Amino acid sequence: MSELDYAELGLVAGLEIHQQLDTETKLFCACPTELREPEEASRRFTRYLHPTKSELGELDEAALEESRVDREFQYLAYDSTCLVEEDDEPPARVDDEALGTALEIAQLLEMRAVDQIHVMRKIVVDGSNTSGFQRTMQVAVDGEIDTSEGAVGIEDLMLEEESAQRVEETDDGVRYSLDRLGIPLVEIGTRPDIRTPAQAREAAEQIGMYLRSTGQVKRGLGTIRQDVNVSIADGARVEIKGVQSLDDIDDIVRNEARRQVELLDIAETLNERDASVGDVADVSAVLADSDSSVIQGALSGDGAVKAVVLHGFDGIVGRELLPDRRLGTELADHAKRHGAGGIFHTDELPAYGITDEEVTAVAEVVGAGPDDAVALVADAEETASLAIDAVAERAKTAIEGVPEETRGANEDGTTRYLRPLPGAARMYPETDVPPVEPDPAAVETPELLTERVTRYQEEFGLDETLAEQVAYGRRMGQFERAVEMGVDPTLAAGTLESTVTELRRDDVPVERLTDSHFEEVFALLADGELAKEGVPDLLAALAEQPGLSATEAAEQEGLGSAGEDEVREAVVEVVERNAEQIDAEGMGAFSALMGECMGALRGKADGDVVSDVLREEIQRRA
The missing domain is CATH 3.30.590 (Creatine Kinase; Chain A, domain 2)
Incomplete structure (x- = not known):
């Protein structure tokens, strides 16, 4: 396109x-801003809402249309829910x-x-x-x-x-959760x-x-x-x-x-055809023997099939506005707004169990000619009536052009009808909360993220990519606190971004890691009680057992920082075990033995320290 x-x-x-x-x-109110799971709700209550007039006695059109849909609203309350959230106490x-x-x-x-x-x-x-x-x-x-x-x-x-957060549709209306409200x-x-x-x-x-x-x-x-x-x-x-x-x-x-x-x-095109919208008719009798499951489902439950003739609309209702979105889809959105499952229209019939003969019979009842289209709604009597009226109104606006309205975004980048545009009539003063005189001088202007990226590069020596990851990431505050503790900036940034990402890819539940976990790990690093090589294993242990402290997890995993004597003892053991390889290759055996030494120490020693000791021992052996 x-x-x-x-x-x-x-x-x-x-x-x-x-x-x-x-x-x-x-x-x-003083309630926390943390979200909860619906299963945690301790009770629930229901409300029915109706629009009120503005100070000038006006009703907002969007609120009025919303009120025409008769629904019960159920709310999930928690142990943290207060009377303000329930609207039983002033704010x-x-x-x-x-x-x-x-x-x-x-x-x-x-x-x-x-x-x-x-x-x-x-x-x-x-x-x-x-x-x-x-x-x-x-x-x-x-x-x-x-x-x-x-x-x-x-x-x-x-x-x-x-x-409030919408949880689900119910038979009577909508269920909301009060944790977000x-x-x-x-x-x-x-x-x-x-x-x-x-x-x-x-x-x-x-x-x-x-x-x-x-x-x-x-x-x-x-x-x-x-x-x-x-x-x-x-x-x-x-x-x-x-x-x-x-x-x-x-x-x-x-x-x-x-x-x-x-x-x-x-x-x-519709104006060139002198298009118009006819009257709504009940076509239930014509379709009483239809094989359409939708129609039979409506009629068997004492429902009805309502139809409206759209003069001059032949071929237009099925016209594509966007991929998978037609004018018929727009009409259906308005029908759904009043509880109907959707519409049928003659640009797509015969289909869905409706035969060509039935289409002809419906056209005769509503007085549709060869240049006309017919839209139908099959549902409960009241729902069908409200829905077909909404379809007729939307068809009239199609003759006029583009209607002003509020639409909802779909995942594919298209939109759907929600309600009319709201107006000024929906606003009026809150009498329970006194006015506030703000003091802009009492707040400091924050550092822009773009400026922070530059500062991280200049002040901490981070490369541009890592600086951007930390500055724009969720753990920027943790990074700055780690640096204040004395942790190497590149190590702190890498831990928070690269290490966490790698652990997530290995299916470690890193979402369980809290700010306290990271602060404890960085404190161990700053105090020299943890080697940087042990950080991934320690974070993994904390994610798997979030109830442990970093000190407890380090002890459990054997990740304490090894002293120089322990490092040299482990390296000497590896060198003696591989004496023949060293005799044959000399320093060429370094890379292979380095990995073995790090494995033997299990993240308890800094790689640079292990490297220096291993070089000394190989040279001594040679």
């Missing part, structure tokens, strides 16, 4: 980066640690902190908040980052509470200055680097999410939620631009 001319299309994109902060407690004041980190990020992005921070409530009735709203606050405005394709403005930096989260919104997919990815990478430079953000899957706003000149603003990986951003922008191009072309 050829690349589009984005300048000619008038592509405009912006980013919203959501990053969890690595604080001790949550944003509005506490804004967490100081989270606010300080947000101000650090603002300084890195050259943003201006607001004079007074006011907490707002943002209506969310999808169950991800027990209260039916998310608390959010604006911390700073007017920043900027540089990209190779020009500057990108940073419009605002928000500090807000993370939503309330974790401090920063949201960084750019201005619509991005003009190409590549620039979108570069801007996201830049912002990600600034965030990690604080050393106060969580790492791992799900801790950072990117939302992308995309439009083209004749299209519409579409917000794409939940882009998990930076590697997907350029594909998301590229695919959304192409989707809008195809939708505009479809709209042009």
Whole structure:
């Protein structure tokens, strides 16, 4: 598929980066920010949520559509869950640690902190908040980052509470876990200055680097999410939620631009055909004897088959927007939003057990001609009615062009419909949390990761690759503490990056290793009680038995540091055992015997020390 001319299309994109902060407690309570396993839940409770009006008496369209889907929300609570998380007690004041980190990020992005921070409530009735709203606050405005394709403005930096984690769909609704709810989260919104997919990815990478430079953000899957706003000149603003990986951003922008191009072309064709959407009809009787398992499943349960004629849509519903995504897929997304499994449409029929004769009969009932298409939904009566109405509404917008909407990111770089774009009506003041006057002068601007890489090379003598691995890695703080203890910088960096990677490849469960484990190992190295050769074996032992201390594991594995007498005794034994080889090869036997000596000492001695002693003993023998 050829690349589009984005300048000619008038592509405009912006980013919203959501990053969890690595604080001790949550944003509005003293609960820990550690995630739990659902099996650890000690109890559960349920809620039903409904939208509320704004201060001006308005209802947000996105919240209103969400409320039309009747669902029960079940929440998993833990021994650490408090009344604030359950929405049974007012929130506490804004967490100081989270606010300080947000101000650090603002300084890195050259943003201006607001004079007074006011907490707002943002209506969310999808169950991800027990209260039916998310608390959010604006911390700073007017920043900027540089990209190779020009500057990108940073419009605002928000500090807000993370939503509850969706665990699974249930028969009655959705089950959420409260362990994630309330974790401090920063949201960084750019201005619509991005003009190409590549620039979108570069801007996201830049912002990600600034965030990690604080050393106060969580790492791992799900801790950072990117939302992308995309439009083209004749299209519409579409917000794409939940882009998990930076590697997907350029594909998301590229695919959304192409989707809008195809939708505009479809709209042009439909208008040339004077297309329209007809009335919904019940075609259950026509399909009562159908061999389609979906239709029989609906009708046998007192369900119905609803159909709508799409005048002028013949061949259009099945038209491809992107690989494996057609206009029919868009219609189906809207049907699924109301609980239906999907739709049938005549561009793909006869198929799925529906015969040509049945297609003709349905067309007669709804009054469809040769230039028309028909969409059908088979499900429970109410579900089918809601779903087919949603399909009809989406077909009407196809005639108009590109609808403004919120979409969800798929793993293949495509998107799916989620809900209408939210408006200003979903925001209103939080009355339980007093305003905060931030003090930017009280926080220091963190060192950028790019600057840290340079410092590690100049100050510690690390090569560029190792310096980047440590600076951008999760254990940067451990590295700096190890160097402060007196551990050789290259050894410390190699242990944290290369050694851990090699152990993981050998199926050692390195994810069990804690900061305390590494600190204990580095303390043994700094005190001369462990040779560097023993580090891999010691880390492996700690990973396998995480309850042991490093000292206990070293003793168990026989990894204490050997003195010079013990080293020489082991080397002499190896030399005497290989006397004939030394007599024949002299110093040529060194390499083979070096490995044998290190094996005999089992990581208890530094390789350089063993090497010196072995050379002496071979020369003495020769």
